[in-house]
Amino acid sequence: MQLKLAVFKRRLEYSLCQQFSSAADVRDFCNRAITAGVGVICVNPVNVSIAAECIRGTDMELSSNVGFP
Numbered sequence: 001m002q003l004k005l006a007v008f009k010r011r012l013e014y015s016l017c018q019q020f021s022s023a024a025d026v027r028d029f030c031n032r033a034i035t036a037g038v039g040v041i042c043v044n045p046v047n048v049s050i051a052a053e054c055i056r057g058t059d060m061e062l063s064s065n066v067g068f069p
Helices: 005-010 023-036 045-055
Strands: 013-016 040-043 061-064
Touching: 013 023, 023 040, 023 045, 040 045, 045 061
Parallel strands: 013 040, 040 061
Antiparallel strands: none
16 A cells, blocks of 8 residues: 555644744744644644644644654
8 A cells, every 4th residue: 555645744743842842933834834744743732723723724743852862
């Protein structure tokens, strides 16, 4: 069975785990993730609300890390 590229990309998680990410960094990250067509983005807990706002209206999922690194 072969996966089509779009299906494969939906299985990927794209992460921004830098502790000093600004709101602009998070918005830029989300825009890149939407363009790439990944299925899940992961951000630090402090950035969840910004990321959720950015991906609203897409079918992308949002996750957050705990204790990274």
